[in-house]
Amino acid sequence: MVEALIDGRASDCVPPDDRGLLYGDHQFETIAFVGGRAPLWELHMRRLARDCERLLIPPPDERVLAAECAMLAEGRSRCVVRISITRGSGGRAYEPPSRPVPRRILLRRPWPAALASARRDGIVLHSSPVRLAVGGPLAGIKHGNRLEQVLAAEHARRAGVDEAILFDIDGRLVEAIAGNLIVVVDGLAVTPARPGSGVAGVGLQALTERLGVILRETKLEAEDLGRAEAVMVINSVAGIRPAQRLDDRRLAIPGELRRWQRLWDELFECED
């Protein structure tokens, strides 16, 4: 049973001088497969190409990735494949080699547990004590430098909550640990504007571009969140999960969410 492909070969062995390991020097995508198909494949591939370009990593051949993902997803009703494109080995310390040979690391993972109840009944959030750094060349990119998210997830685990709301150091609402946010304020569903940090999520993009849901990008702060009627977390694997609780406050689960979830399910399941 192959669980990992490294440059196309079944392997459990990454060289210790891989730059992804040394410096987090890679881009990655975490892709949902249902019945061997990835409904959001094109959006993932578009982001992967764009982010590799921004990171100055030569992008991989999309057809090669598709064939390798198919090998990993074959025969499974649902699974997740993580693709990491590292800058490979070599170079002089931080300095990349002049002609980098990227390494493709593909990992199959099981479908997340308890997703149905999370989507139906909602998840418990807290406001993370971790504040995101602002600015720099990495904003918006799905890159391998994820220590802020790891620390926020560890704080959430210790607090016994499912997910966390992340603010940046200037007090602006940015995203969840593993997903973008939808916030209902004054009856209007909006998503935080993230100019200086956060990830441009494929799930959110699918919701607006593929499913036609209109979400204005708005600058949001703690005060806005304090009077929010509802909060939802969206990512490309888990879909849209409402928050049933944020810190000490119960939140509503809006009726509109159920319509979005139905659209999401149709996108994922009815095209088989």
Added chain:
Amino acid sequence: MVEALIDGRASDCVPPDDRGLLYGDHQFETIAFVGGRAPLWELHMRRLARDCERLLIPPPDERVLAAECAMLAEGRSRCVVRISITRGSGGRAYEPPSRPVPRRILLRRPWPAALASARRDGIVLHSSPVRLAVGGPLAGIKHGNRLEQVLAAEHARRAGVDEAILFDIDGRLVEAIAGNLIVVVDGLAVTPARPGSGVAGVGLQALTERLGVILRETKLEAEDLGRAEAVMVINSVAGIRPAQRLDDRRLAIPGELRRWQRLWDELFECED
């Protein structure tokens, strides 16, 4: 010839689910060994323990690290050993396991080439187009999220310079790609105050704490750098290298530098 030790065993194989690879979820030290001895060992170990604590990674046993480094450095007049302490495998995506089992990855590297001439004649710097993000939980830590430095090093390579001066997004001078900065302004040697980003470097610490050089921490911006008489880069392996040129400007190599370099050499070589 052993070049890598993973959890104490000669190996070229890191599991693809190591969190250091997935998320840059690790701390690291790059340690100079001269005649099998690491003159700055205690400073490296102090930072490693402090940074692991800040990253919520259980710190390794220092005696184990010392024994493993000795294996790698044995019989070499000079070499560099990189120690990475990753959070190991496991957990649920970003969320660490409740009882992480860290992985020790030690790599031996050759001594940097052309160091003597760089220290004598100076290196060529440019002001990097990469601006560092500000704030967040990682400031000061020697962690594995180094994409900003990788991008800055790639820009420096393309520009044909040896190193780069990094500013943050607020325009404050922070550090070099692989070292802290010493700047001589108005006849006074100072080092940039780095409250929101950068690394607390062991080389700089050795210079001030072990060699008694007094360097005031000062908030510096591009304007200060524009009237600097001299700029030096310091790290724990290369020691102190003066800049002979920064962008289009030639810089002086101060006489005081030669005294510091002698002190540094004594620390590294005369205790054998």
